[in-house]
Amino acid sequence: MSMTFTVHAPPATENVLKLSGEPEFPIKSIDWNIKNLDEIINSIKHSGCVRVKGFLNADEIAASEAAVRPALDAARYSSPEDPTKRLARLPQHCPALTEKILTDKVYLGVMDKFLTIRHTSWLGASKKFQTEEVPIVAMSSIFEVGPGMHAQDLHRDDSIWYNPFPAIKPEEYQFGRDVSISFFVAGTRTTVANGATKVIPGSHLTAADSQPDPSKVVDAELEAGDAFFMLSSCYHGAGANSTEDEKRLVYALFMQKAHLRQEENFALFLDHDLVRSYPIDVQRRLGYDVCVPNLGWVDHASPLESVLKQKGADKRNMPGYNPVEGVADERAKHSWHETEAKALGTA
Template identity: 40%
Template sequence: MAPVADSPEILPITPKTAKSSPGVDYFDAATTTPEMVIDSLVRNGGCFVKNLLSTQEVDTIVSDIRPYIDADVAWTGDFFPKETRRVCSLAEKSPTFIHRVLANPLYLEVCDKMLSSEIESWTGDVYEKSISPPQVNATIAFSIGPGARAQGLHRDSIAHHNRHPAITAAEYKMGRDSAIDIFVAGKKATKANGTTRFIPGSHLEHYLEKPDESRAIYAEMDPGDAFIMLASCYHGGSANTTENEERLMLAGFMTKGYLRQEENMYLGVSQEAVKQYPRHIQDILGYGLSAPFLGWVDLKHPRKVLYPDEDLDDDMY
């Protein structure tokens, strides 16, 4: 563990940071829209989407990752309990997870609207407009065994060094968040077996507001249900107090295209695996360009690494 910095002064609760117990919305995948999910995320920080995956799709993903779970060893650090088993680089290991969770059209459209960035610039006398679409931040499956302690509540957005002031939902602007998470239950997820807990509304608070466990709710889900959450929300895995139940969670994370990915896709996923996916998935895995200029190889579009003969615009705006 790195040395721990001196504890900051605990911030007083101000009118902007005091919350009136925001609700958490439940939607059904067959009827919800990206706009409904975005509105809910702005107000509450997280929402549920039931029936995102079919039973067969869940079973396929679990079958894909089970050998890797069984082969993993106990975590030796403090961030996860030692009963945790993890599977990363899921683009290499479960195409069904990539197609149906990470590249789920509902999730991707929410990420596109909330994480995309646009900038205008001049190059000499030429006016340019460039768009940086979202990219994958990480992909992880978590298996939490009986006896696991609760994970400390934390914000995933600390990876991007975000220092946000407190605001109200009415003041929220697109671009404030640097990442959006999606958690899909691989098995029934309950408070008892350690499902994710999170603090609604914590995305609106000052970045150093200390998490209050009494405000946390538990993301209990049936297999195939999803929980979508802004990365600035306080959350963490809960204690698995059961004797024989595994908490199995399938997680995808998207971030802004111009930020460094939390999981290094270029080393974790082979080019052979990347080539099996359609272009829009290759782009979000990191083989697209964050315009202008970010991601080139030999001053060429990164897709040239996969397909050397493909004709692409070398100006990269």
């Protein structure tokens, strides 16, 4: 969640956990190139966050910055007290980075593991009806934090979804508890001095309404090109940029469960031709498909078909709301374009 706070966080006691040997909730650093995702997934389950090394190579770091630089330079600070530039719409400002992230096997593998939703219900007494949906993008952001920027208050990015969760022990963590994962990619090196994100590892295990303990804050410093996964229930906040002249550039692309309202309202703003220029699976992840069985439709069809006019893109078994085999209705015998679109004169 993008937040600008004028109230300063209480002074943080940095890295206190490191004083007594191995911290209970370490922020592990894991190579992007790993074959098996378990280490990343288990680290996130346990500590709430993990650093992943080398997500972008030097060329990709430079190309991403070149893509966003004109818009960043044109943006203004909202006030002298807030020397941070924040751009929304990463899919518009930086399509190559957006596509790289949204097709990356590690990114999707982690997101799908924590945020896939499953549901069972019944149609009548005999037809069991099971659905499953992968997560979609929650929000995107490009932020460049300038010298003099104050620290953010510690916060949870997922408070926007009213998710109520009780306090648990690390071994009690169940997939499904979290509704969103925050994901940052460092465009420049992030350090304590230039305001690297401050995180309370392990705070995802505390109850939703519990206060953060600033004495447990750890600095999640990153090299340029590194990425940082963090459960959105983890308390965190930008550090203060106390440098004379360093700007901290970070890209964010968060994911959320697909049945919740998207944090960033892409559909009301992104140009349809821009969205269509992405591979269809990326379009789905951007939220331009229905969440099965039937959430988010337009004209009773997936927006991929009815809005973006991509014939045959509706991935559901049937275009009408009737996803159970053997209970087809009349509409299900035809594709959306053969029926509704013709009637509307849009086919």
